Amino acid sequence: MDARLTNAWRMTVNEKKFIETAxxxxxxxxxxxxLEYRKITIKFGREDGSxxxxxxQTHVMGFVTxxxxxxxxxxxxxxxxxxxxxFSPMADPSFEPGRPGESAVELGRIIDRGLRESxxxxxxxxxxxxxxxxxxxxxxxxxxxxxxxLVDAANIAALVxxxxxxxxxxxxxxxxxxxxxxxxxxxxxxxxxIVHHLPIAVTFAFFNSEHTMVVDPTHNEEAVMxxxxxxxxxxxxxxxxxxxxxxxxxxxxxxxxxxxxxxxxAESITKxxxxxxxxxxxxxxxxxxxRHSASVAVDVSISGGDVREPENKFFVHKGISELSRDQMExxxxxxxxxxxxxxxxxxxxLSSSEQGRTSCQEGNATNFLGGPSSWDPYSKGVDSDxxxxxxxxxxxxxxxxxxxxxxKSTQAMEDKVPEDAKPATSATDxxxxxxxxSGEKTLKDAVKPKDKRRKRASSSMNAS
Amino acid sequence: MExxxxxxxxxxxxxxxxxxxVVLDLSTMTNQTIKLGGGLRQDSxxxxxxxxxxxxxxxPNKYWxxxxxxxxxxxxxxxxxxxxxxxxxxxxxxxxxxxxLAFLPVLAFEGGxxxxxxxxxxxxxxxxxxxxxNPGMNPELSCTDASGxxxxxxxxxxxxxxxxxxGLSRMLLSSPTxxxxxxxxxxxxxxxxxxxxxxVWVNATSPSTVIIxxxxxxxxxxxxxxxxxxxxxxxxxxxxx
Numbered sequence: 001m002d003a004r005l006t007n008a009w010r011m012t013v014n015e016k017k018f019i020e021t022a023x024x025x026x027x028x029x030x031x032x033x034x035l036e037y038r039k040i041t042i043k044f045g046r047e048d049g050s051x052x053x054x055x056x057q058t059h060v061m062g063f064v065t066x067x068x069x070x071x072x073x074x075x076x077x078x079x080x081x082x083x084x085x086x087f088s089p090m091a092d093p094s095f096e097p098g099r100p101g102e103s104a105v106e107l108g109r110i111i112d113r114g115l116r117e118s119x120x121x122x123x124x125x126x127x128x129x130x131x132x133x134x135x136x137x138x139x140x141x142x143x144x145x146x147x148x149x150l151v152d153a154a155n156i157a158a159l160v161x162x163x164x165x166x167x168x169x170x171x172x173x174x175x176x177x178x179x180x181x182x183x184x185x186x187x188x189x190x191x192x193x194i195v196h197h198l199p200i201a202v203t204f205a206f207f208n209s210e211h212t213m214v215v216d217p218t219h220n221e222e223a224v225m226x227x228x229x230x231x232x233x234x235x236x237x238x239x240x241x242x243x244x245x246x247x248x249x250x251x252x253x254x255x256x257x258x259x260x261x262x263x264x265x266a267e268s269i270t271k272x273x274x275x276x277x278x279x280x281x282x283x284x285x286x287x288x289x290x291r292h293s294a295s296v297a298v299d300v301s302i303s304g305g306d307v308r309e310p311e312n313k314f315f316v317h318k319g320i321s322e323l324s325r326d327q328m329e330x331x332x333x334x335x336x337x338x339x340x341x342x343x344x345x346x347x348x349x350l351s352s353s354e355q356g357r358t359s360c361q362e363g364n365a366t367n368f369l370g371g372p373s374s375w376d377p378y379s380k381g382v383d384s385d386x387x388x389x390x391x392x393x394x395x396x397x398x399x400x401x402x403x404x405x406x407x408k409s410t411q412a413m414e415d416k417v418p419e420d421a422k423p424a425t426s427a428t429d430x431x432x433x434x435x436x437x438s439g440e441k442t443l444k445d446a447v448k449p450k451d452k453r454r455k456r457a458s459s460s461m462n463a464s
Numbered sequence: 465m466e467x468x469x470x471x472x473x474x475x476x477x478x479x480x481x482x483x484x485x486v487v488l489d490l491s492t493m494t495n496q497t498i499k500l501g502g503g504l505r506q507d508s509x510x511x512x513x514x515x516x517x518x519x520x521x522x523x524p525n526k527y528w529x530x531x532x533x534x535x536x537x538x539x540x541x542x543x544x545x546x547x548x549x550x551x552x553x554x555x556x557x558x559x560x561x562x563x564x565l566a567f568l569p570v571l572a573f574e575g576g577x578x579x580x581x582x583x584x585x586x587x588x589x590x591x592x593x594x595x596x597x598n599p600g601m602n603p604e605l606s607c608t609d610a611s612g613x614x615x616x617x618x619x620x621x622x623x624x625x626x627x628x629x630x631g632l633s634r635m636l637l638s639s640p641t642x643x644x645x646x647x648x649x650x651x652x653x654x655x656x657x658x659x660x661x662x663x664v665w666v667n668a669t670s671p672s673t674v675i676i677x678x679x680x681x682x683x684x685x686x687x688x689x690x691x692x693x694x695x696x697x698x699x700x701x702x703x704x705x
Contacts (some may be wrong), residue, residue, distance in 0.1 A: 010547050013587045014665070018624040022671040029624070031679055205692050 007093045012222050018225045023212045024435055028221070030056075034214045035261060040269065042160055042276040048190070048284070049165030055158040056218065057147025059091075062157030063140045068182070071134040079126025079134040083112045083158065085141045092146035103150075110243050111141070111155050113199040114232035115197040118240035121162060122194035128180055135167055137193070138256075150217035151230050155201040156273065163277045166190035166282075186461070190290075198273060199240040200266040203230045204258050206248050213254065217263065229255070231262035235270045239263075471615030477521040481529060485513045488527070501528025502539050505691060532631020536561040536661035538597035543617075545625065546605065548588040555604060558592065561627075561661045564602045572606040574614040582619075584692055589620045589665060591657050623667030624674050630683050632664045643689040647696035648677055676703060 019029060026034055038056030045052065049064035049108060071078060085108045087095040095101070100108070115121055126135035138424060141154045168190050170182040205217035206226040226293060227247020232240040244250070476487040488511035500506065502529055503515035513519070517531025517545065536544070538560065546558035553568040567588070570581045584590070596604040609615040611616070636642050636658045641649075645656070654668035654677050664681060668674045680699055684692045 003563070005549065006559065006563065010549065010559055010623050011587060012547055012589045013585070014589050014620065014625055017622065018671065018674065022675065025671055027671050027675055029675055029678065031675060287496055371703075
């Protein structure tokens, strides 16, 4: 009891009075103007369907998972969508572990209504076997830090996670067509969900002093406000949902004003979401190319379309030149993190063919020469030269992956694994002309300007 | 720091120390009174460090360890900003961002008698001094200085309070004046009260001044002196235009 009393967050009367006085002159304590949103940052996790959204100080993570279940009796052809929220006690001293409190349930309901009532996610496409098996999509939202306006941030996290989620493909088989086979991602590319539109939640806070209203309240403003309203709108001009639970009364004209503001804000936020998801998809496509490098006739779908192998490379070449340096470096870091999990797949494919030739492997690569290399069925039957050529040409597509370390090591190089963006491409260049690397590349080389990379990419494409 | 002979205390002053370091050996220093501040502990003849941070020394004989964090560890003599939580018969319960609520005796005011006990409602902001701070016990506060005079302690009216880290509040109180306060003071007029527990109160005639000052101070946590000046100049320019 004592600890709870000590750790509770308290607001002084000075703060309360000041926030209201400042709002009377249209000033907010963080310097924003009353109708301005805080900075939105959207990040992705390692798996499909995981997102991390920061709205100023507010921090929310979203995860989407799917499961095959029996459908509801009254809707035998539709899948289901359910939302679970977790208000972590580390987000706010008033959050208790255990059963969700009132605000947690309200948040879940607002997001759920925005997605379900407006039919944003197409549930009929989630049906596998009518009346027997459908996909149930589950969205988990974890609140990590409460800096005010959890609803908006959680909504964005849910949308981003839904857009980047991929569900496994399943086919009907068996004698009577009733057997369902779920294909793992390595066999068949998982499919994205069909999302018709993006319902964006915009929260307004009302204060006791005459018609003062702000958009996107911070934690302090929420403690002082008299009432709040959340409007869920999309870019088509639809209002998907409105939530106003108690609090101060608001006039009709104010509500209309809020609806108009919400539509306007929805457009800019939708654009941010789409941009972020597109970056993610490009990066994912790059990863896809890498993963299937050692296997043959891959059904790689980029951004939902089926593309043949050479077209893949072309798309990826274009993708590379468009990627900014930041993304390259981010991919660097990402690749470093993933090297433990991914390299087993990738190295397995390569090392079995190149084991005989290489004596010095790079640090991370050495650890994974064991088990996984033995089960790759394709590399044994391919002769090492053509494999090297195909790898080299693919390698140019994603020069920042640590896998480059493998290729360089075939020339018996001594480069650091993460810094091989530049040396990798040069190494693959010289693989045609004969090894003559200096082995003295540093991080500076990895960060060479974009045009050089493009030049190398195109020159190597010519070479291959 | 690693290779210096450890017996001389001068070698550790202003250096980063970690828990377990022995910074003073009392057997070599006889007939000296040494005052130990926060973060230091005496184990018979050795003074060892309990908290990670920088070891500081002030003449003639005070040593302490300084580090920056969001929570505050009450220390005797500190001036802090407290928020009144509750009032009991004998004292007010005040929150000073420490591990326990602090007690402010109802008589600890200048000219305080049983007849004129002040009435503080919950949420009142006070500028107080820590009188007693023993580990495990609730700290004790007072609204007077050591000699019994009021000396600026008491209720802070109006203005705006925000929280920061203990390191930032120490920087704001350092002398010579911290660059961000100097740069702000050249152009704006405001009054400010800094608590060593990581709370800062700002007041000015117009709300926009208060907001500028508050945001400038919050941004200056990780900036060097020159960067702070530049930041303040840019902020003021943006407001002017």
